[in-house]
Structures are given as C-alpha cells and as structure tokens.
Amino acid sequence: DAGVTQSPTHLIKTRGQQVTLRCSPKSGHDTVSWYQQALGQGPQFIFQYYEEEERQRGNFPDRFSGHQFPNYSSELNVNALLLGDSALYLCASSAGKRYEQYFGPGTRLTVT
Amino acid sequence: GEDVEQSLFLSVREGDSSVINCTYTDSSSTYLYWYKQEPGAGLQLLTYIFSNMDMKQDQRLTVLLNKKDKHLSLRIADTQTGDSAIYFCALGGYNKLIFGAGTRLAVHP
Numbered sequence: 001d002a003g004v005t006q007s008p009t010h011l012i013k014t015r016g017q018q019v020t021l022r023c024s025p026k027s028g029h030d031t032v033s034w035y036q037q038a039l040g041q042g043p044q045f046i047f048q049y050y051e052e053e054e055r056q057r058g059n060f061p062d063r064f065s066g067h068q069f070p071n072y073s074s075e076l077n078v079n080a081l082l083l084g085d086s087a088l089y090l091c092a093s094s095a096g097k098r099y100e101q102y103f104g105p106g107t108r109l110t111v112t
Numbered sequence: 113g114e115d116v117e118q119s120l121f122l123s124v125r126e127g128d129s130s131v132i133n134c135t136y137t138d139s140s141s142t143y144l145y146w147y148k149q150e151p152g153a154g155l156q157l158l159t160y161i162f163s164n165m166d167m168k169q170d171q172r173l174t175v176l177l178n179k180k181d182k183h184l185s186l187r188i189a190d191t192q193t194g195d196s197a198i199y200f201c202a203l204g205g206y207n208k209l210i211f212g213a214g215t216r217l218a219v220h221p
Contacts, residue, residue: 004154033207042116042200042211043155056207090154097206099143103155 002027004093004104012110013081021076021107025093031055032074033101034066037088049074050096078109086111114138116212118201123218130188132215134201139163139182141203141210146175146186149198149214158186158199193219 005024013019025032031050035043045058049068063079072093078085088108092101115137124130132146142163147155161168161175161184168175174187184201198214 031206033209035209040213042202042213043209045208045210048207058208092155092209094206099160099206100157101209102157103147105154 004029004091004102006089006091006104006107008107009105010108010110012112014112015081015083017081018077018079019081019109021078021089021091021109022073023076023091023093023104024073025091026102029093029095029102030072031094031096032068032072033092033094034074034076035090035092035103036060037090037106039087043090046076081111083111085109114203114210116201116203116210118199118212118215120213121216121218123220124191126191126193126219126221128191130191130195130217130219132186132188132199132201132217134184134186134212136182136184136201136203138203138210139179142205143203144175144177144184145202145204145209146173147200147202147211149200151197155200188217191217191219193221195219 033048034046037043047057052068068074088106090106091104094101145160146158172189176185196219201212202209
C-alpha cells in the first residue's frame with residue numbers, strides 16, 4: 001500500500017516565478033492538507049481540500065492556491081515567488097473526518 | 113492565539129528513557145499528536161491521544177496529558193540510536209494541525 005507521494009522532490013525557482021507542487025494521497029484517503037516547513041521550524045498549515053473544495057485555510061496570502069482532483073490528488077500553486085517561500089512543502093492525507101494525518105516526504109523548494 | 117512550545121534539544125544515553133515535553137495555550141483541540149522527523153524526510157505519525165484521556169501507552173511510547181496545566185509529554189523507554197530525530201508536538205483534529213518548533217533528540221552511547 002503506497003503512502004503519500006509528492007513530486008518533485010526538489011525544485012529551484014527564481015523570485016517572481018510560479019511553481020506547482022503535486023501530492024497523491026494514501027490509498028483510501030480523500031482529504032489532503034498542505035503545510036509549509038521553514039528551516040528549523042515546525043510545519044505551518046496552508047490549507048485543506050476535501051471533496052474538491054478548500055475546507056479550511058491558514059494564514060497564507062492569496063499567492064498560495066490549490067486544487068483537488070476527482071481522484072483526490074492535489075496541487076499547490078504559489079505565484080510571484082519570494083525568497084521567503086523557500087521551505088519544505090509537506091502534503092498530508094487523511095480519510096474524511098478521521099483524526100490521523102499521514103505525511104509525504106515533502107518537496108524542497110529553493111527560491112533564488 | 114494558538115501557541116505550542118517545546119524545548120529545542122534533549123540528549124540522552126542509549127538505553128535510558130527520554131521525556132519530551134510540550135505546553136500549549138489552546139485547549140479546544142480534539143486530539144494531541146506526536147510526530148517524528150528524520151533528516152531530509154517527512155513527518156511520521158508516532159501516536160496521538162484524545163483530549164479527554166490522561167495517558168496512552170503504545171509499546172515503548174507513553175503519552176501523558178495534563179489538561180489543567182496544558183502540558184503534554186512523550187516518554188520513550190529504552191531509547192535507541194534509531195530514535196535520534198526531531199519530535200513535534202501537534203494539536204488539532206481532522207483539519208488544521210498546529211505544531212510546535214520541535215525537539216531534537218540526540219542519543220549517545
């Protein structure tokens with residue numbers, strides 16, 4: 001049974017560019033959450049998708065947007081990249097309103 | 113606002129018990145979690161406790177919750193070198209999780 005998968009593993013972008021990160025949830029899971037983890041810090045909640053809708057959003061600007069597809073996979077888009085967007089982006093999946101969230105390995109984004 | 117605090121570093125000898133502590137301000141969370149992160153990896157869910165419980169034991173792991181003091185702890189019995197990692201305390205439910213900054217556990221011979 002595959003766990004949560006994310007792509008790409010690493011990404012280098014330039015300030016002002018746009019980036020798309022992808023996540024496939026664990027088999028049987030229909031809910032995807034995205035987190036940003038800056039170096040030396042704990043993950044910060046960006047948003048959560050359930051039934052292709054954004055169910056909850058954290059304190060992130062509108063430059064951060066997302067999408068969930070009918071197969072429950074999800075994308076995180078970040079526009080107008082800033083140096084401060086450099087971080088590990090983690091995707092977590094869960095089943096409906098169950099309380100266990102399982103994380104993928106993350107995508108390391110570097111903005112230069 | 114919601115705040116979760118952890119001590120940054122803990123060093124223990126192999127075979128000893130480790131106790132990692134966490135304090136929080138928000139008492140409305142349904143569940144409290146412990147996650148483990150090894151270098152360059154994502155987060156591994158270790159265990160979690162429902163907010164109306166005081167204790168949960170899961171093999172070498174024991175979670176204690178003191179709701180009055182808003183204090184959560186994770187005890188690892190017989191700590192091994194493979195337990196060296198960063199441990200995160202998190203609060204939440206089925207949606208948003210709020211994490212502490214993590215405690216780096218170093219296990220030495």
